Amino acid sequence: MTLKGELLHATSFVTMxxxxxxxxxxxxxxxxxxxLHSGLGYRTPLEFEGIN
Structure with missing residues (x-):
């Protein structure tokens, strides 16, 4: 899924x-x-970086 599909679809904003x-x-x-990101072994970016 893309940012557009997950966040912006059917949402409108008045200002930048x-x-x-x-x-x-x-x-x-x-x-x-x-x-979860498949390219990171189905871990979150924070888990992948060892932050979480």
């Missing part, structure tokens, strides 16, 4: 600031901490 804030929250709150 809103969009950037939403993307940052998504990456820090879900993508790096919960989403």
């Amino acid at each position: 600031r809103q969009l950037r804030k939403h993307i940052k929250a998504y990456i820090e709150g879900f993508y790096n901490t919960q989403r």
Whole structure:
């Protein structure tokens, strides 16, 4: 799945600031901490880097 499919589909933003804030929250709150990545051995980026 892509960022567009996971986050942006059917969502509209009035300003670029809103969009950037939403993307940052998504990456820090879900993508790096919960989403499993096949290229990382089905681990999160934080697990892969040994942070979590």
